[in-house]
Amino acid sequence: MGRAEARQARQRGARRARRAGPSGIRRFFTFRKILGTFFGLCLLAMGAFFVAYMLVPVPEANAEAKLQSNIYKYSDGKILARTGEVNREIIGLDKIPKDVQYAFVAAENKTFFEDSGVDIKGTLRGLKNTVTGQGKQGGSTITQQYVKNYYLTQDRTITRKLKELVISLKVDRNKEKSEILAGYLNTSYFGRGAYGIQAAAQAYYGVDAEKLNVAQGAYLAALVQAPSSYDWAVASDETKEAVTNRWNYVLNNMVEESWLDKGTRDGLKFPVPRAPKAPPGLSGQAGYIVDAAKEELARQGLDKSDLDAGGWTITLNIDSKRQKELENAVTEQLEDQLDREGSKVDATVQAGATSVDPKTGKVVALYGGVGATEHWVSNATRRDYQPASTFKPVVFASALENGSETQDGDPIGLNTVYDGDSKRPVEGIDGHYAPQNDLNRSYGPVSVQTSLNRSINSAFAQMAVDVGLDEVKETALDMGVPDKNFPVRPSIALGTMSASTWDMAGVYATLDNHGKKVTPTIVAKAEHKDREIEVQDPIGSQVISRETADTVTAGLTGVVKNGSGVNAKSSAYEAAGKTGTSENNKSAWFAGYTPELATVVALFGESPKEGGGQVSLTGTAEAGRANGGGFPAKIWADYTLGALNGGSDAEFDLDVAEIASPDPSPTPTETESEETSPTPTETESEETSPTPTDTETADPAPTDEAPVTPSFTPPSGTFTPPIETDDGDGDGEANRDEERRPLTP
Missing domain, CATH: 3.40.710.10 (DD-peptidase/beta-lactamase superfamily)
Structure with a gap:
């Protein structure tokens, strides 16, 4: 066979190969098949989401949205204190200054007023974190956080996250943005047992929400991200630096969105919140005892947010009779001898005491001071003096x-x-x-x-x-x-x-x-x-x-x-x-x-x-x-x-x-x-x-x-x-x- 004939044979083989198409795995993964599979999966996902959207209703408010009280009892069953019932007050958006509202939007969801209630990228990131066990989901919009707080639970599961996505879309369509924002501000947890912005304003600055200024509002907006650690009263130096940076971030976002004048922003100073004070109803020794019980429960592994959510019955080792004896002893042997109004020295005196059954370890009586609503620091548990x-x-x-x-x-x-x-x-x-x-x-x-x-x-x-x-x-x-x-x-x-x-x-x-x-x-x-x-x-x-x-x-x-x-x-x-x-x-x-x-x-x-x-x-x-x-x-x-x-x-x-x-x-x-x-x-x-x-x-x-x-x-x-x-x-x-x-x- 000459060269010309060989060349013709090769050409005929190539033509037959082209007509036959790719073989093996190449034949299976064609571009058109891959594209078709992709669109098919998308249609399937859309169909599944549509079904979920139709089947998942907007539920009634959950129990945590309506906080219960905690009951603290003496060892004999007598009630010492109830907490939680009054530490939340629902207020309208008209009672919250406009710049304070914007501070929360700037902190959590700058696109709140334009978006559809969900952040797809953030939600997908959250689902990935949940599946891989990488901590909190993150990426939620204000609408999603409101839905989670008001309708769902805090569980970190894929099911809960998907429900949050569907319900958020429905809530965004059926409610005004102002109603959603008000719900978010009234259901968020701010630490110090304060649920909602009104309770938070009182807990951190001793004012009603309508009296908050923009600097204070920016701190509360920053606080929502980590209420336990960002509380200035208990924060470490490193955490104080972190919360200050977060506060600056909120204000800078407000300026960026034209919600705050730059000149005003430059003149703002960090508003250090006041020291914690006992809520109403915990006067006298009750506040000190309840606070000591909370600290102990935290050491035993009970999360503070779980306790503050309410519904707990806590039986104490405090003996009501011995507690009264201790209070009377301090009154008769000390307080009755003092002239707190007329003597500068007597005005400085603080008394503290702890009494323990040595065979059982039970704290049977505790004296924290003149009263938890007058002197919040417990003299029984404070560690700033030498023994x-x-x-x-x-x-x-x-x-x-x-x-x-x-x-x-x-x-x-x-x-x-x-x-x-x-x-x-x-x-x-x-x-x-x-x-x-x-x-x-x-x-x-x-x-x-x-x-x-x-x-x-x-x-x-x-x-x-x-x-x-x-x-x-x-x-x-x-x-x-x-x-x-x-x-x-x-x-x-x-x-x-x-x-x-x-x-x-x-x-x-x-x-x-x-x-x-x-x-x-x-x-x-x-x-x-x-x-x-x-x-x-x-x-x-x-x-x-x-x-x-x-x-x-x-x-x-x-x-x-x-x-x-x-x-x-x-x-x-x-x-x-x-x-x-x-x-x-x-x-x-x-x-x-x-x-x-x-x-x-x-x-x-x-x-x-x-x-x-x-x-x-x-x-x-x-x-x-x-x-x-x-x-x-x-x-x-x-x-x-x-x-x-x-x-x-x-x-x-x-x-x-x-x-x-x-x-x-x-x-x-x-x-x-x-x-x-x-x-x-x-x-x-x-x-x-x-x-x-x-x-x-x-x-x-x-x-x-x-x-x-x-x-x-x-x-x-x-x-x-x-x-x-x-x-x-x-x-x-x-x-x-x-x-x-x-x-x-």
Whole structure:
């Protein structure tokens, strides 16, 4: 075959191939078939959507659109408070300023006035996020959000999202934009339990919605995106920056849409909302108790928005009788003695208390202040003051638990002797720390028992170093002291961290419960129609040994019998406790317990001026220097007597570690004891206070028997409370000296 014939054969084969068309998979995927399949699927989807549009009706409003109340009950079933019924007020769009309306549109849906009620791209993105588990759907228009809030649920499912799409189209066709916008503004959640813009305006700015300005409206519009975290009162620095950026974004969008003049916008400043206040109906102690219950439920895993939606019945551990006893004790022992209107000092006094059943961990009574509608911050749970010398028993507990020894190698126990001289340099550290005792008193050689009784700073600062500062902190955290601003330096012994009466009640209840961890718990149960919150067991594991806990208890009975806590003493019950007064008398504490009840009472000096701030309690009720052995101990005793129905025969069952002192010290005379020292006048200072002689500062001779034997007999007649400011006025210089010099234990 020649070349010409071969070429003709190839040409004939090509023509036959073209006539036959592509083979195999190429024949299957032709352009026309792909295009046809695509249009077919589109028609199928459109048909399915049309059917869904016809079949899915616009439902009635859901239950969450009509908020229910929550009911809070005492442990005996009596109702303490109802919440939720009045924290929402539906208002017309004419009651909402036009620029505030535009702020929400600018924040959430700039095309609201022109669109058909849905954002297809955003909805598809939301469906993808739902299917792939990538969090919130996002991309919803104002109409879609209104439909979700008013007609549907917050469930993150494909079914719910598709229903939202269909119903939004129908609502947009059947309702005016103004009606949809009004519904959206009245159903949105803004945090602080506020549903709707009227409640939000009151919650954040204390005004009706019609009084909101554009800057405030822009903040509320920004808030809707993340109401829990964007609340200025609880936001971190990073979150505050985020919400400020969001606020600017809203205003810039308004300018872009010509809803706000640029000159006006440039002159706006961020409108910081006011601090949270209790809603009406939660006056007195009810607001504090409900707030503590909410915080605990959040810790137990109940979402705040679920709780605020209503329908919950919360039974509390609060005992209505003991609660009344605590309120009466504060009134009679403190409030009736104060002149809040006529005395600048008395106007600063804030009282707080928490009482716990040590066997169950139940918070049976709580005092948060003069009233939740007058003073919103709860003095029972606030952590901005130092617990002062109420922390010293924790140092001693750590010494026992770790089998610690003094610098001389002596084991630490109740009879162990320390140098009680004021401003004595602490040994065993790099740097200098020499804490001053109350009134600059020096005591010479003293036992740990007497150091507890008289709250001797120098002895406990040395003990903390002997134990090891990290070991002290570890014991404290195990017992329930919060890990917040916790210093790891010798002043740890003087209670220079932050803690609340709630925290310290747990610590002392743990001692009372022979070393088993007690976590104060205020909620007994929380029930909804379709679910129940399981409350965790307040009683935990053995965090310190029984012998350690009981030895500390033995020492603290001496504080009540013969020491600074003698105002808590009564023949009607057996008690253990410790006083505490922070630097410059800014707080005064008494933490004590009987075999059946652990209670911590504290006073805080808080400036009544805008912005608050800590101030001295000196001069409270014209009683001179504040101290934990004064008003706090008296409140504690009054309450405890009533809470125990006039008294109790229960006694401490103690397993005490007996560690003999290697160097017993002599006994002081009665007239030279701290209890009988006169109350100093305001002109007396640490510089003019006399330093006791050797015979004045001697300690009672320790024995191998009960180390809590009184070192003297209390005088008869009216008792003058001991002047015990612990780590107070006299400590300031030493504490500052410690801060100047880094310390290594």
